[in-house]
Amino acid sequence: MNDNAQDNLSVALFSEIFMADQMARVKLARVLPKGMELSHFSVLNHLSKSKQEKTPGQLARVFHVTRGAMTNTVNKLAWAGYVHIRPDWDDARRKFVAISPAGRRACDEAFQVIADAVSGMVEDIGSDKVRAALPVLREIRLRLGEED
Numbered sequence: 001m002n003d004n005a006q007d008n009l010s011v012a013l014f015s016e017i018f019m020a021d022q023m024a025r026v027k028l029a030r031v032l033p034k035g036m037e038l039s040h041f042s043v044l045n046h047l048s049k050s051k052q053e054k055t056p057g058q059l060a061r062v063f064h065v066t067r068g069a070m071t072n073t074v075n076k077l078a079w080a081g082y083v084h085i086r087p088d089w090d091d092a093r094r095k096f097v098a099i100s101p102a103g104r105r106a107c108d109e110a111f112q113v114i115a116d117a118v119s120g121m122v123e124d125i126g127s128d129k130v131r132a133a134l135p136v137l138r139e140i141r142l143r144l145g146e147e148d
Helices: 003-031 038-050 056-063 067-079 101-125 127-146
Strands: 083-087 095-099
Touching (some): 003 038, 038 056, 038 067, 038 083, 038 101, 056 067, 067 083, 095 101
Antiparallel strands (some): 083 095
16 A cells, blocks of 8 residues: 555544544533533542542543543532542551442432443444454554554
8 A cells, every 4th residue: 555545544544433432422522421521420430340449640640631630520529429539547648549339320320321322322233343444443542542
């Protein structure tokens, strides 16, 4: 494949990924429970799956955001009662964040709403096509993550 065709393919691929990302965010933001943002759901989902406390710094690295941005998100989640924040008993400068029972319920409810919103699309496209696309998308994500 010549350089021009390769460049066009690269641009087309990333254009589709960016547009799909934007449209997915808009669609999901509409169906999340009132007051919950996609960033809130993402943090709750991560804490729920990891089953362990994390520092705001660790969460910031996982989500590729600044510590300040993550602290803001964590504070909003704490205010809503979705996470508990406690000091690190060994280093008072550091804090630990854990999902609360209310946060777990909110995450589960949001996950169900998201699954309902996406499942129809997967059914329309076809499970085989979606399953075939996943390894390519996963490899792209992993390679993009290597550059950090």
